[in-house]
Amino acid sequence: MPFVITDPCIGTKDSACVDVCPVDCIHPRKDEPEFDTATMLYIHPEECIDCGACVPACPVAAIYDSVESTPASQKTLVEANALFRTGEPDAVAKAEAIVKSHVASHPELMAIDPNDRAAAHLKS
Ligand code: SF4
Numbered sequence: 001m002p003f004v005i006t007d008p009c010i011g012t013k014d015s016a017c018v019d020v021c022p023v024d025c026i027h028p029r030k031d032e033p034e035f036d037t038a039t040m041l042y043i044h045p046e047e048c049i050d051c052g053a054c055v056p057a058c059p060v061a062a063i064y065d066s067v068e069s070t071p072a073s074q075k076t077l078v079e080a081n082a083l084f085r086t087g088e089p090d091a092v093a094k095a096e097a098i099v100k101s102h103v104a105s106h107p108e109l110m111a112i113d114p115n116d117r118a119a120a121h122l123k124s
């Protein structure tokens with residue numbers, strides 16, 4: 001089961017997870033062109049080896065260890081993680097559109113500081 005990045009990454013995006021991932025499956029990296037405009041980072045589900053290194057590295061608890069453990073309020077972001085690096089011409093735009101829709105539909109979460117947002121996931 002792949003690990004999944006969720007919305008506390010929005011507004012944080014510090015790349016701490018990228019630095020510890022042994023298989024370079026978290027994107028965009030800071031040296032990639034999409035980094036500046038990406039709303040958050042994404043884990044490629046087929047490249048992730050489930051090592052767990054990224055979870056303690058994330059300062060805002062944005063990463064869940066499976067699709068199943070991802071809270072209901074964050075489930076749409078599972079698809080965004082999966083889409084971002086498919087290589088299809090519109091994949092990045094589609095992933096970003098999902099994230100922007102998530103932001104628009106969860107003003108209550110976006111109003112919370114990223115440091116405290118994960119704690120609110122189970123209540124939303
Ligand atoms: S679980 Fe391991 S392989 Fe998967 S994204 Fe995190 S650090 Fe990378």
Ligand code: SF4
Nearest residue numbers: 009012014015017058
């Ligand atoms: S460590 Fe967490 S907040 Fe930082 S880029 Fe990775 S998922 Fe986003």
